[in-house]
Amino acid sequence: MLSWKAKRRKVGKRIPKSSILNPKSYPVIALFDSGYGGLTVLKSFLKVLPKYDYLYLGDSARVPYGPRSPETIQKFSEEGIQFFIKEKVPLVIVACNTISAVALRYLQKKYSDQIKILGVVRPLAEYAAKNSAKKRIGIAGTRATIASGAYKTEIQKLDPACEVIGQACPLLVPLIEENWHHKPETRMILRKYLRSLKTHNIDTLILGCTHYPMLQKEFQKIMGARVHVPNPGDIVAASFEDYLQRHPEIEKKLTKKGTQKFLTTGDVDRFEEFSTIFLEGTKINVQKIAL
Amino acid sequence: MLSWKAKRRKVGKRIPKSSILNPKSYPVIALFDSGYGGLTVLKSFLKVLPKYDYLYLGDSARVPYGPRSPETIQKFSEEGIQFFIKEKVPLVIVACNTISAVALRYLQKKYSDQIKILGVVRPLAEYAAKNSAKKRIGIAGTRATIASGAYKTEIQKLDPACEVIGQACPLLVPLIEENWHHKPETRMILRKYLRSLKTHNIDTLILGCTHYPMLQKEFQKIMGARVHVPNPGDIVAASFEDYLQRHPEIEKKLTKKGTQKFLTTGDVDRFEEFSTIFLEGTKINVQKIAL
Numbered sequence: 001m002l003s004w005k006a007k008r009r010k011v012g013k014r015i016p017k018s019s020i021l022n023p024k025s026y027p028v029i030a031l032f033d034s035g036y037g038g039l040t041v042l043k044s045f046l047k048v049l050p051k052y053d054y055l056y057l058g059d060s061a062r063v064p065y066g067p068r069s070p071e072t073i074q075k076f077s078e079e080g081i082q083f084f085i086k087e088k089v090p091l092v093i094v095a096c097n098t099i100s101a102v103a104l105r106y107l108q109k110k111y112s113d114q115i116k117i118l119g120v121v122r123p124l125a126e127y128a129a130k131n132s133a134k135k136r137i138g139i140a141g142t143r144a145t146i147a148s149g150a151y152k153t154e155i156q157k158l159d160p161a162c163e164v165i166g167q168a169c170p171l172l173v174p175l176i177e178e179n180w181h182h183k184p185e186t187r188m189i190l191r192k193y194l195r196s197l198k199t200h201n202i203d204t205l206i207l208g209c210t211h212y213p214m215l216q217k218e219f220q221k222i223m224g225a226r227v228h229v230p231n232p233g234d235i236v237a238a239s240f241e242d243y244l245q246r247h248p249e250i251e252k253k254l255t256k257k258g259t260q261k262f263l264t265t266g267d268v269d270r271f272e273e274f275s276t277i278f279l280e281g282t283k284i285n286v287q288k289i290a291l
Numbered sequence: 292m293l294s295w296k297a298k299r300r301k302v303g304k305r306i307p308k309s310s311i312l313n314p315k316s317y318p319v320i321a322l323f324d325s326g327y328g329g330l331t332v333l334k335s336f337l338k339v340l341p342k343y344d345y346l347y348l349g350d351s352a353r354v355p356y357g358p359r360s361p362e363t364i365q366k367f368s369e370e371g372i373q374f375f376i377k378e379k380v381p382l383v384i385v386a387c388n389t390i391s392a393v394a395l396r397y398l399q400k401k402y403s404d405q406i407k408i409l410g411v412v413r414p415l416a417e418y419a420a421k422n423s424a425k426k427r428i429g430i431a432g433t434r435a436t437i438a439s440g441a442y443k444t445e446i447q448k449l450d451p452a453c454e455v456i457g458q459a460c461p462l463l464v465p466l467i468e469e470n471w472h473h474k475p476e477t478r479m480i481l482r483k484y485l486r487s488l489k490t491h492n493i494d495t496l497i498l499g500c501t502h503y504p505m506l507q508k509e510f511q512k513i514m515g516a517r518v519h520v521p522n523p524g525d526i527v528a529a530s531f532e533d534y535l536q537r538h539p540e541i542e543k544k545l546t547k548k549g550t551q552k553f554l555t556t557g558d559v560d561r562f563e564e565f566s567t568i569f570l571e572g573t574k575i576n577v578q579k580i581a582l
Contacts, residue, residue, distance in 0.1 A: 061360070069352070069558075083533070174465040185483075192476075227462045 021055070021261070028053040028261075029240075030092040033078045033219050035063030036177065036271070037210030038095030039278035041120065042260070044233030048241055051256045055089060059291060060266030064173065065098045068141035073144070074103045079291040081107050084115060087286045090253060091116040093240065097141055097208050101150035116250070123239035124156035124206050124232055128162075131228065132204040135162045138197045138227075139210035140219070143168045151208055165200045169193045169209075176211045179277055187218055194222050204231045214278070262286040295366045299445045311553070312346075312378050318544045319344040319552075320531075321383040322449030324372045327355030327468065327562070328501030329386030330569035332411065334550070339532055342547045346380060350582060351557030355464060356389045365394045366434070370582040372398050375406060381544060382407040384531065388432055388499050392441035409424045409543070414530035415497050415523055416445035419453075421559035422519065423495040426453045429518075431510070432461045432499030442499055456491045459483040460500075470568055478509055483515050505569070551579040 029045070031038050035058050042056055059065075059080055065073050077099045084092045092115060094100050098120030108117050127136045128151075131192075139151045146166040155162050172193075175186045197205070205227050207213060213231050220229045244251040262284050264271040273285045320336070322329050326349045333347055349370055350356075356364050357524045368390045375383045383406060385391050385398075388409050391410030419442075429444045437457040446453050463484075467475045488496070498504060506561050511520040534544040547575050554577050555562040562577045 063358075063365070067354075072352070135478075169464055171469055171471065174462055177464055180462065180480075185479050188476050189471075 012150065017089045025088045026055070027090055027255050028055045029254065030055045030079070030084050030087075030089040031095040032084065032092050032099070033058050033096045033210065034065035034076070034099065035174070035230075035266075036274040036278055039275055040191075040210050040213040041093070041095035041233040043279055044224065044231065044237040045240070046260070048234065048237035049244075051258055053255045053257050054154075054260045055084075055087075055263070055283050056095075056260065057083065057263045057289075058265070058271060060264045060271055062265065064142075065096065066144045066170075066173065068144070070102050070148075071100060074106050075291075077103045077107060077145065078110070081094060081111055081115065081117065083289070084291055089115065090250060091118070093236070094119045095210060095236075097121065097145045097210060101141075101148040101208075118240070118243070120210070120232065120236050121150050121154055121208075121234050124208065125151055126158060126239070127230065127235045128204050129155050129158035132162065132202075134203040135159065136200065136202045137162055137164050138202040138205040139166045139208045140193070140197070140205060140212060141166065141168050142173065143170050145208050146158075151206065165197060165198075165202060166194060167197045169212075172215065173209065173211050176214045177274070181214050184242070186215070187222075187259045190215060190218055191222055194219070196291075198223065203227060207232045210212055260284070261287050265289060265291050314348060316379045316381075317346070318546050319346045320545065321346045321348065321375050321378075321380040322386040323368070323375065323390070324349050324385075324387045325356035325367070325390065325555075326351045327569055328464070328566040330566055331501050331504040332384070332386035332524040333349050334525055334570055335522065335528040336531070337551070339525065340535075342549055343380035344546045344548050345551045346375075346378075346554070347386075347551065348374065348554045348580075349562060351555045351562055353517065353556065355433075355435070356387065357435045357461075357464065359435070361393050361439075364390060365397050367397060367582075368389060368394045369401070372402055372406065372408065373508055374580070374582055376402065378408065381543060382409070384527070385410045386501060386527075388412065388436045388501060392432075392436045392439040392499075400429040409531070411501070411527050412441050412445055413524065414498075414527050415451060415499065416442055417530070418526045419495050419497050420449035423453065424495075425494040426450065427491065427493045427495075429430070429491065429496040430455060430457050430499045431460050431462050431484070431488070431496065431503060432455045432457065433464065434461050434533055436499050442497065445447070454491075456488060458484060458488045460503075463506065464500065464502050464505060467505045467568075468565065472473065472509075473504050477506070478513075481509055482513055485510070489514065494518060498523045551575070554580050556582050 029052050062076055094104060097120055103243055104119040121204040148169040152164040155164050171189055173182055180186050205223055213233055216231055223229055264286050268286045268288050275284045320343050322333055353367055391412040395410040402522040411509055427442055443455040446455050461481055466472055471477050496514055507522055514520055555577050559577045560578050566575045
């Protein structure tokens with residue numbers, strides 16, 4: 001087998017088919033997203049589990065996955081998973097509700113012998129089923145996530161008595177990506193989206209899109225103090241912390257230097273710009289790759 | 292120069308997959324768009340040139356093209372053009388500002404011996420250069436269209452004395468596609484976008500995105516009576532009427548039964564839903580194809 005340096009010489013500046021990061025193994029926590037939203041999940045991981053090393057891949061060239069067909073979402077996310085397998089990453093968290101809702105089962109089934117794949121829907125569903133006293137739960141998400149019914153299915157598997165009311169909020173992603181989330185127009189639009197949810201007497205609202213934590217305070221304010229609107233990234237990170245405790249054989253493998261590496265399939269400058277919005281000021285370095 | 296028929300024989304060899312619409316020739320006016328916006332252009336064509344037959348293809352599976360790289364926009368639109376060549380359509384109007392601004396020259400160069408390709412930027416630039424008394428012209432468009440500088444280049448080719456001021460309005464497409472264009476939030480957002488354009492003392496504003504005619508009245512109201520905000524579809528249709536008068540050899544070939552055919556690469560129901568918004572109530576039949 002060629003050494004990493006030899007490989008680099010051979011391929012020159014082009015993105016090589018073999019590993020671009022590490023020739024033997026790369027025991028970091030990988031996060032995969034269709035674009036930028038997963039950065040809110042990473043932010044929670046850095047807060048809850050700061051000692052580990054992270055590799056974030058955003059398929060920004062093909063964002064948004066939300067309006068695409070399930071087949072296309074499966075195909076695109078599969079290419080992301082194959083990238084991580086090639087990089088010899090032991091485990092990947094799909095930090096995107098659309099992929100988690102539409103393609104996770106498919107990916108887990110197909111690649112279970114090669115890589116551990118975790119999603120965001122399951123931990124959020126567990127949290128909601130456990131914490132909703134009234135058993136009336138709202139879900140806000142993209143059109144694809146709401147249409148998939150994934151949250152409803154997962155929550156009712158855990159507790160069939162739970163009522164789950166979904167609300168698609170399709171304009172929020174473009175508004176947040178345009179950095180308009182602090183403007184009054186966004187609050188007005190959000191208020192209209194939540195109007196019908198407010199009539200359903202829910203006590204827990206799950207932000208089922210990784211962009212929405214950027215509007216968490218606004219969601220909370222509109223829903224009122226009687227509705228709990230937790231930060232979904234924090235729940236996913238806490239659930240993963242628990243997972244690591246239950247799987248010491250994985251935990252002990254993971255490197256612990258507190259570093260982060262960012263990869264994008266799209267425009268590097270635009271990724272850096274978004275990361276400043278999503279990680280609130282943190283400057284990062286991004287590398288471009290092809291899937 | 293090869294005759295049209297001889298050319299067609301030559302073409303047939305290059306694109307082997309058989310036609311799905313017509314085995315021999317299909318002499319209709321084709322409109323190609325990344326999705327739904329081009330329907331506003333078709334609407335003007337049906338008003339100005341109602342006797343002809345139309346074939347509309349929206350690549351809705353891959354909409355929006357706007358945020359993509361020029362290479363991707365070229366590749367995707369090329370597949371659309373190849374489809375029309377296979378269908379033996381004599382002529383296609385690229386009813387999309389992003390494709391016209393970013394890929395038209397490339398497509399015309401590559402396929403000029405197989406199909407006539409017309410865009411929307413040139414006729415709008417001609418109109419603006421001719422009609423702006425103050426020679427101060429505003430362009431509203433997607434980020435990709437404004438960044439390309441295509442309108443500025445075309446207008447200044449025609450009249451180097453013209454000042455051209457661009458304004459990207461990236462939230463308008465999602466707002467219109469969500470059918471929010473009559474809501475107050477959209478007017479507020481539009482007012483913010485146009486704030487800086489209003490300080491530039493322009494007398495003509497070109498709506499350089501096929502979605503924006505849905506907001507023509509709002510644009511006009513905000514810009515005030517001294518600024519002319521024409522319907523871009525009407526200008527493109529009038530320019531095409533003139534083109535047909537100058538090219539009777541093409542005009543006489545075109546069938547004149549007043550029919551329209553709609554194709555999409557995406558979801559048929561969603562296309563029908565959008566067509567109701569864009570064609571304002573007209574019910575249409577849509578067929579799904581793959582590119």
